[in-house]
Amino acid sequence: MMKLPSSITLCEVGLRDGLQNEKTPFSTERKLWLAKKLVEAGFSVIELGSFMSPKAVPQLADTDELYRQMGESPAELRALIANLKGVERAIACGCRKVKLNVSASRAHNLANLNKTPQESMEGFAACAQAAREAGIALSGSISMPFASPWEEKIPLEDVIAIVDTYLSIGVEEISLSDTSGMAVPSQVYEMCTLMQQRYPQVTWWMHFHNTRGLGIANMMAAMEAGITRFDTSFAGLGGCPFVPGAAGNIATEDVVYLLDRMGISTGINFDAVMEIGKQVTEWVGHPTDSYLLRAGTGMCGEASKH
């Protein structure tokens, strides 16, 4: 028997990581419909949007309004933030959980911001303090901990330095995000094993992109190493900022199908995510990278094509 967890928690990131990569903006009304459908489908964690500059990410400029309209929810509704302004917006609209992000690639961070990752993180302490005072939960993500378009491989000590910084400001829920889709399963297994051994107090999430077709294999490797929390995106929306037109996040439909078939519980209804994925595909108006939406489950008599 393969050693795998008996249950997995998924966070649907399509409303954030998916939609920010789409040219067609989604109305607040459509986002609200999707968010409510996701809660109904059984998601206990949803990334609802981000509090970035509306100029930088116009697709998510209505995140504040979306939180207001959602109101109380049985699901944890988290939002990505970049700085203190993000915490302020979270407080104002009733968002109860925010996520910080920094790149583990020194070259990436230097090219983008002319700062090392450590220098970038210096502003995070103020975010953590403001969030704590407002009773807002805080998590952190680390982009490109496995590899980046600049570096063949990221030195492990660079990732560790970021984790240590997060811990120093009280962030104990951390996501490793292979946003450039360059991780391979053996490396994921080693990284997950090492990180869990070194930091047993941390709640780990993994975020895999399918840029090179390895997203699900990487997720399996992380599961074999004991990881139980993963981000997925409806219809596989998302992308790789360095490869125009590349495949995006691992698709929610594909992951729920996989886990159902392996007898691993998620609390999420497969038919409901297929319905959401079909609606999203219709709205984005182009083919997507979800295999289950494309091929169906394959059983005879099933109307699999959409």
Added chain:
Amino acid sequence: MMKLPSSITLCEVGLRDGLQNEKTPFSTERKLWLAKKLVEAGFSVIELGSFMSPKAVPQLADTDELYRQMGESPAELRALIANLKGVERAIACGCRKVKLNVSASRAHNLANLNKTPQESMEGFAACAQAAREAGIALSGSISMPFASPWEEKIPLEDVIAIVDTYLSIGVEEISLSDTSGMAVPSQVYEMCTLMQQRYPQVTWWMHFHNTRGLGIANMMAAMEAGITRFDTSFAGLGGCPFVPGAAGNIATEDVVYLLDRMGISTGINFDAVMEIGKQVTEWVGHPTDSYLLRAGTGMCGEASKH
């Protein structure tokens, strides 16, 4: 560390399983160019075509001619056959290795041929004898040993009965072919473990389709169970007979990239398979399902798009 083999043998099946699913026929000249490029790229096993009825598979009607033009090769050049006629054609054109095929799905075999898999295999003994007398090596494949569009799951004893029949006629090289793309990694791991324990004398191959995005994850699971031989297809060509337009075999470019990145040797040159994949994509004239052809390796400065 993940437990993985240190080296893997790949069989390129694009010339057979890939091209038989394409509407655009490839000339013998193009096939010859591809076959020679594949040998140069380092493939030690190539599925060159099939000896089926030219009416049933017109794309591969020139397999005999292709063998004649290839002549002696350092690579093993195998062909798929259905019956004694196939062995006769192999003898006539100088093919030295043939592969039989039967479905493990009783419902599939009954629907197609009005015979159980066992009844279908009754003709295989004559094939084996004729091949042996002509000094032609023989292998066998089993389609849908994991699941089929008719059955949720295939009873293990049905797969075992086929393996036993193959062994009874002297076939000790056997491929498990997830042609409908319905296998999941936990199941692959168990099946591979069990089969190797039960039949240590058998040389096992695995053949995965990426219909539901699980091809590479299934390959990883098989590798973890100790399997070292896999079929792949250039540009990910192929398909699922039950899902028009579905993704095909796991792509050669993606698999060679993955194995290179994990330090697992194949003897196959990545740049060479990328060149072959790009040429194939141009010739088929439609987008394919190879992630590496789509996204490149992602390193800065690389001209990744084609």
